[in-house]
Amino acid sequence: MSDPSLHADVPPSLVEARDVRVSLQGTEILHGVSLRASAGEVVALMGGNGSGKSTFVRGIVGAVPIASGAIDLFGSPAAPLTRARLGYVPQRITAAGGVSATAIEVVTSGLLGARETAGRTGSRLRGLVPPHDARARARAALASMGVEDLAKRDVSRLSGGQQQRVLIARALVREPRLLILDEPMAGVDLQSQVAFAHTLGHLKEDGVGILVVLHELGALARHIDRAVVLEQGCVTYDGVPPKDLGVHALPGHDHEHPHTDPPVREGGSLGLEGP
Numbered sequence: 001m002s003d004p005s006l007h008a009d010v011p012p013s014l015v016e017a018r019d020v021r022v023s024l025q026g027t028e029i030l031h032g033v034s035l036r037a038s039a040g041e042v043v044a045l046m047g048g049n050g051s052g053k054s055t056f057v058r059g060i061v062g063a064v065p066i067a068s069g070a071i072d073l074f075g076s077p078a079a080p081l082t083r084a085r086l087g088y089v090p091q092r093i094t095a096a097g098g099v100s101a102t103a104i105e106v107v108t109s110g111l112l113g114a115r116e117t118a119g120r121t122g123s124r125l126r127g128l129v130p131p132h133d134a135r136a137r138a139r140a141a142l143a144s145m146g147v148e149d150l151a152k153r154d155v156s157r158l159s160g161g162q163q164q165r166v167l168i169a170r171a172l173v174r175e176p177r178l179l180i181l182d183e184p185m186a187g188v189d190l191q192s193q194v195a196f197a198h199t200l201g202h203l204k205e206d207g208v209g210i211l212v213v214l215h216e217l218g219a220l221a222r223h224i225d226r227a228v229v230l231e232q233g234c235v236t237y238d239g240v241p242p243k244d245l246g247v248h249a250l251p252g253h254d255h256e257h258p259h260t261d262p263p264v265r266e267g268g269s270l271g272l273e274g275p
């Protein structure tokens with residue numbers, strides 16, 4: 001990494017990926033992707049289906065190996081210990097996985113393995129048992145997602161959108177400095193999206209860095225500082241988020257269905273620049 005003192009105006013990054021390549025089953029999926037997010041910054045990772053968004057965030061969290069390049073988390077090379085400090089909500093998984101568990105149990109489980117649990121510094125049990133205030137923290141996390149009333153419900157019987165909110169609460173309960181969300185709004189109704197946008201605003205004010213995979217900026221638009229667009233495993237845009245545009249404006253989008261979005265501009269421009 002370059003000497004930060006040489007760039008005093010650039011805030012230190014919570015995540016910095018440089019020239020990341022990932023191959024899956026013999027095919028290179030990411031062809032040198034770079035991205036950074038700093039404290040208090042919300043970065044939207046956008047792009048058409050199959051452009052590599054999930055593969056990239058899975059590379060950051062260590063779910064797929066990177067073939068080359070580098071990923072720093074909290075200023076150090078990514079490693080299991082540094083990865084344990086981030087909050088991650090993967091794309092479209094069911095909360096319970098067939099196991100019967102209440103929403104509050106699912107959220108409390110987010111505190112297991114966390115290295116920064118309050119009150120247990122130095123304990124051999126640190127990270128292996130939930131902290132004493134786990135249930136109160138889990139309830140607060142559920143409340144921040146507007147689903148406190150679901151605390152005692154079996155997650156396997158919740159709707160997809162409700163499960164998604166419980167999973168976001170599970171990531172939030174660790175109070176991570178960096179939150180990585182893969183399409184958190186998928187299957188979530190508009191009212192809940194607006195509630196989550198408020199939560200996101202508070203997290204941002206608290207200095208949390210957020211990397212969020214989105215197809216549309218939607219309810220989160222006003223909190224997004226920067227958009228990074230992937231196309232076929234390459235970054236084709238990194239800058240000011242587009243206003244009122246979503247994946248329809250991206251070059252990789254399949255334009256078979258009718259809609260009223262502005263056309264993609266000629267000459268390699270993505271039509272994503274601000275107004």
Ligand SMILES: Nc1ncnc2c1ncn2[C@@H]1O[C@H](COP(=O)(O)OP(=O)(O)OP(=O)(O)O)[C@@H](O)[C@H]1O
Nearest residue numbers: 024025029047048049050051052053054055056091
């Ligand atoms: N385990 C895997 N093995 C082989 N190829 C894979 C695997 N996972 C993903 N891919 C391929 O990698 C490419 C990128 O997939 P990825 O899921 O990262 O895209 P995405 O941008 O997240 O798409 P979407 O918007 O549909 O979620 C696709 O061509 C996909 O088929």
